[in-house]
Amino acid sequence: MPTVIVEGRDAFEAPAGKKLVLAIEDAGIDILHRCGGNAACTTCRVEILAGTVPEISEAEIAALEEPALIEKYRLSCQIHVAGDMSVRLWKTASEQGIEPGDRPED
Numbered sequence: 001m002p003t004v005i006v007e008g009r010d011a012f013e014a015p016a017g018k019k020l021v022l023a024i025e026d027a028g029i030d031i032l033h034r035c036g037g038n039a040a041c042t043t044c045r046v047e048i049l050a051g052t053v054p055e056i057s058e059a060e061i062a063a064l065e066e067p068a069l070i071e072k073y074r075l076s077c078q079i080h081v082a083g084d085m086s087v088r089l090w091k092t093a094s095e096q097g098i099e100p101g102d103r104p105e106d
């Protein structure tokens, strides 16, 4: 099973094919997903520090909008665990003092 490392947290294993935002949340990390995984809010954004992920999708580009953001971030609600990877979260729900949002669909 692939190992996912979220910077500053313990590494955890997640099944290949699992949506990254759900893998992170199910590991007990309070990642934001305010739009419920619909590529609309960008609060689930992560930086990919290591590991292989597919090319960025049109939905992600449309949501992130700005070239600097498109270059830096991926939407964890739009990508799936495919192998070992390391990521940095943008923000967490507890840091922001808000609810994470509806759980994205599997």
Ligand code: FES
Pocket (backbone or CB within 6 Å): 032, 033, 034, 035, 036, 037, 038, 039, 040, 041, 042, 043, 044, 045, 063, 075, 076, 077, 078, 104
């Ligand atoms: S863009 Fe809103 S949860 Fe991913």
